[in-house]
Amino acid sequence: MAVVTPEVVKQVAMLARLRLEGKALTQLAAQLDEILQYVQQLQAVDTQRVEPTSHVLPLTNVLRKDEPTPSLSQDAVVALAPAAQPPFVKVPKVIEV
Amino acid sequence: MNYESVIGLEVHLQLSTKTKLFCGCLTKFGAPPNSQTCPVCLGLPGVLPVLNEQAFAWGIKVALALNCQIANVMKFDRKQYFYPDLPKNFQISQYDQPLSQHGHLDITVGEQAKRIGITRVHMEEDAGKLLHDTGGASSFVDFNRTGVPLLEIVSEPDIRSSDEAYHYLTELKAILQYLDVSTCNMEEGSLRCDTNVSLRSPGVAAFGAKVEVKNLNSFRAVKLALEYETKRQAAQLDRGDRIVQETRLWNAKKAITGPMRSKEEAADYRYFPEPDLVPFVIEPSVIERVRAGLPELPAQRRVRFQQRHQLSAYDAQGIAQDRALADLFEQALETYPKPKPVANWIMGDLSAYLNAHAVTLADVKLRPEWLGHLLQLIEEGTLSGKMAKDVLQQVLERGVDPVELVNQGSLRQVVDADALERIAEDVVQAFPKSVEDYGKGKTNALMYLVGQAMKRSQGKANPEQMTEMLKRKLVSRP
Ligand SMILES: [Zn+2]
Numbered sequence: 214m215a216v217v218t219p220e221v222v223k224q225v226a227m228l229a230r231l232r233l234e235g236k237a238l239t240q241l242a243a244q245l246d247e248i249l250q251y252v253q254q255l256q257a258v259d260t261q262r263v264e265p266t267s268h269v270l271p272l273t274n275v276l277r278k279d280e281p282t283p284s285l286s287q288d289a290v291v292a293l294a295p296a297a298q299p300p301f302v303k304v305p306k307v308i309e310v
Numbered sequence: 311m312n313y314e315s316v317i318g319l320e321v322h323l324q325l326s327t328k329t330k331l332f333c334g335c336l337t338k339f340g341a342p343p344n345s346q347t348c349p350v351c352l353g354l355p356g357v358l359p360v361l362n363e364q365a366f367a368w369g370i371k372v373a374l375a376l377n378c379q380i381a382n383v384m385k386f387d388r389k390q391y392f393y394p395d396l397p398k399n400f401q402i403s404q405y406d407q408p409l410s411q412h413g414h415l416d417i418t419v420g421e422q423a424k425r426i427g428i429t430r431v432h433m434e435e436d437a438g439k440l441l442h443d444t445g446g447a448s449s450f451v452d453f454n455r456t457g458v459p460l461l462e463i464v465s466e467p468d469i470r471s472s473d474e475a476y477h478y479l480t481e482l483k484a485i486l487q488y489l490d491v492s493t494c495n496m497e498e499g500s501l502r503c504d505t506n507v508s509l510r511s512p513g514v515a516a517f518g519a520k521v522e523v524k525n526l527n528s529f530r531a532v533k534l535a536l537e538y539e540t541k542r543q544a545a546q547l548d549r550g551d552r553i554v555q556e557t558r559l560w561n562a563k564k565a566i567t568g569p570m571r572s573k574e575e576a577a578d579y580r581y582f583p584e585p586d587l588v589p590f591v592i593e594p595s596v597i598e599r600v601r602a603g604l605p606e607l608p609a610q611r612r613v614r615f616q617q618r619h620q621l622s623a624y625d626a627q628g629i630a631q632d633r634a635l636a637d638l639f640e641q642a643l644e645t646y647p648k649p650k651p652v653a654n655w656i657m658g659d660l661s662a663y664l665n666a667h668a669v670t671l672a673d674v675k676l677r678p679e680w681l682g683h684l685l686q687l688i689e690e691g692t693l694s695g696k697m698a699k700d701v702l703q704q705v706l707e708r709g710v711d712p713v714e715l716v717n718q719g720s721l722r723q724v725v726d727a728d729a730l731e732r733i734a735e736d737v738v739q740a741f742p743k744s745v746e747d748y749g750k751g752k753t754n755a756l757m758y759l760v761g762q763a764m765k766r767s768q769g770k771a772n773p774e775q776m777t778e779m780l781k782r783k784l785v786s787r788p
Binding site (some may be wrong): 228230231232267268270272273274275276277278279281283284285286287288291292293296298300301302303305306307308 | 327328329333334335342343344345346347348349352354360361362363364365366376383385390393394440441442443446448449450451452578583585587588589590591691716723758
């Protein structure tokens with residue numbers, strides 16, 4: 214049974230702000246499903262005695278002192294944006310109320 | 311029908327670290343737009359966030375002060391959503407292994423003590439700031455705030471009235487101020503509050519549909535918004551309508567809540583562990599060290615003020631609530647060791663002055679010993695109570711010791727009628743011979759008496775007023 218249906222792809226695409234339509238949805242659904250099936254093999258491994266972990270590196274508590282380092286210049290930051298009205302980055306109007 | 315309100319509060323607290331949560335950019339408020347950002351907080355490819363140890367330590371401190379259990383291991387997660395103030399398209403927050411959980415805070419409403427549960431205190435980064443150009447087609451973004459350390463403090467839905475919500479927030483703010491980890495300034499956004507409220511019929515255990523209210527810029531706004539929202543929902547339920555789960559915004563001008571233009575889809579944040587930040591193990595020894603370093607908190611200080619200094623519950627509450635006032639109170643006692651009058655002046659004239667000028671104690675240059683000196687001057691009789699009020703005003707305005715004001719003779723002329731009356735009476739009693747002379751028509755005698763009165767007022771009386779007052783006294787004598 215396919216886990217990834219075209220509907221799932223459509224939903225994920227929306228969340229990721231990707232425009233996918235028509236044939237692309239069915240095509241990607243099939244491909245993504247195949248990838249997931251492949252990874253699915255891992256489910257066969259017995260993990261009963263394995264501690265759950267979110268990281269594989271044997272590292273914890275990496276911290277830095279509360280000391281300033283140089284920031285980028287305003288010009289450099291504003292130049293990164295697709296649109297700007299220095300010193301601000303310009304975006305399409307967002308209205309909340 | 312009568313419904314019970316079920317209220318939860320979510321507070322975001324900006325920590326006053328010098329630098330951001332995961333990078334060395336400064337966090338200074340009011341810096342030029344987009345001048346405090348770097349590849350890490352802007353989320354440029356290939357960067358590595360590293361946790362600020364001060365923010366971590368302060369997080370533990372706040373969680374402990376709120377009686378939370380600190381996690382043995384905490385981790386960070388990515389909360390993913392798109393919004394123009396979020397340059398990375400995700401916020402580094404904490405999901406299933408937060409810094410701390412299961413805390414509580416005690417409040418007293420009227421005589422009633424109540425414990426409000428705290429679900430969790432977790433760490434996360436702030437987003438940037440959006441500015442809206444009214445009428446125009448664009449919004450503008452300042453990313454300076456992006457990545458500034460925040461603590462999210464979530465209460466259990468234990469709050470049952472807008473009054474309880476107000477008391478919870480006031481007590482929480484007092485505790486946070488005592489911990490000295492944030493400016494707690496709502497205008498600057500270093501303390502923010504959202505609330506959610508649902509109604510249920512009495513005796514019903516299940517919660518009703520929850521309405522979240524945002525855009526609350528003061529504790530008063532929280533109280534008003536909750537009162538409005540409770541009424542709105544009750545009216546809707548009485549009409550037989552259902553309450554839909556939604557987010558509404560408080561409109562302070564109109565004093566109403568309005569629906570927030572809903573984002574097109576329901577939130578689906580797809581949290582997953584932040585791969586660039588390793589887990590954090592919090593050793594019991596670290597927790598104990600932080601616990602040992604906790605200052606005396608407002609609740610303890612209130613008790614101490616009542617027991618050791620015999621303050622009333624009301625005065626103890628009013629003074630201990632504000633750390634600066636409480637420090638002033640205790641330090642002033644070193645100069646003038648009588649708690650009641652010191653408390654009276656703090657709760658009375660000083661607080662009135664601060665409120666009237668919308669300033670805090672930090673904004674006026676009042677040294678604790680000056681308050682002590684002022685009370686000494688009253689006790690010695692150098693200043694009447696009324697004069698002292700005026701002197702305090704000058705002390706606060708000019709930042710000088712009241713003793714100096716008196717010695718310099720630079721006090722404003724005293725127009726205190728009671729004090730003048732007393733001086734006049736004293737003089738009349740002290741110089742019966744002159745009084746007699748005046749009665750025999752010797753007008754010079756009056757001048758002599760006025761001179762004596764002026765001397766006694768240390769030159770601060772108004773001579774014409776004093777002359778009139780003495781004349782009246784002499785004429786009315788048998
Ligand atoms: Zn940065």
